[in-house]
Amino acid sequence: MNAERTVLAHDLLWGLPVSALADDAPDWVIEAARFGHPVVVRRALAPVGHVAVGVRGPRREQRYATFMALADVQRCVRPEQLTDAVGENDWPALQALAQILPLMNALGLIWGVSGSAGFELASGIAALHEHSDLDLILRTPDFVSRGWAAELVQKLDVAVCHVDVQLQTPFGAVALREWAGASRQVLLKSARGAELVAQPWLLQEVCA
Template sequence: MVNIPLAHDLLWGMTPAQLPADAPQWAVESLAAGQPVVVRRALSAEGFVAVGVRGVLREQRLAAFMALDSIACQVSPEALCHIDSERDLPAMRALQQLRPMLDDCGWVWGVSGSAGFELASGFEAMHEASDLDLILRTPQLLMRNQARKLMALFDQSLCRVDMQLQTPFGAVALREWAGTSARVLLKNEHQACLVSDPWNPQEQAA
């Protein structure tokens, strides 16, 4: 039994037959090769989940919907924290460098983006200039000074590190929350909106 898919989870089991009729050939080939799809933030019909299909090129991304009963395997970003790659790339060296600090930070964290995709699937998705994309599960408020301390560590890393804070009401970029703007962009299934407190449900209702 799979859990309810969350944004950034990787799912296996979607077939080319579930793609729209006008889907590009690269998307058909990706699924035919057995690649997973990644859960994205968007509303979907009952029994389906919004996903993205990855191609070889950066611009090859297709929004689609996968039937929940097609899910054969599900991997979350936090399941990838301690998996290593045999490829010696800056993103992987940065992950090894940051892992002890992230393990000790007191929050649940995970690997997403191209690094997570490759670690989970074995399909090459990273290159020398790839960012390291991370998530941090933050059910309670992460103070802005804590965010700035994290960013200071990331800024010393071997590649650009982008972290998303996963609040109960959506996701916000750590880089924004660590900044000086009074309001930051919060993204969820319904909308993207500017808020001053991503952990306050009243703001999203406003």
């Protein structure tokens, strides 16, 4: 890969070499790289020719932020490639995925599986447990109303586990449940960090 635009937040990438890690990287990070575990693209500014990524460990609190050279990327799996994937274990999060599949497909928007479910489905590495939420992304290049968001939340709440959706706007991501709420401003996450905005689809709001 030779352009940063070829990878997006939540993509899973394979190929992070141990040699790219800092000298003080924890042992579990070195082990993950040595065993060829994928890393997840995160939202942060990165040096030219690199992408910001996070390494997952076996425990929930084990998350490590680093950068990966695009030239080292051997494989990329996007969340939208995992909507029909079948896991080896019948966790509630995967039951919920099968349950809401028709609903999400009917939206007419690109969507995908992220978080622990996406990691496990893409890699086969255990990441889910009985109480895991199902994390999804929904690509919303055009404005969606708060009423639309509230209706979608209501429909998703019938699932067998909690479903969290991130709306991917052209300028960052906002939680579906937050956009469906009554707060005048919502938290928009972008490569520049997190900031409160009134309208996540307007450039002047983000850059103000």
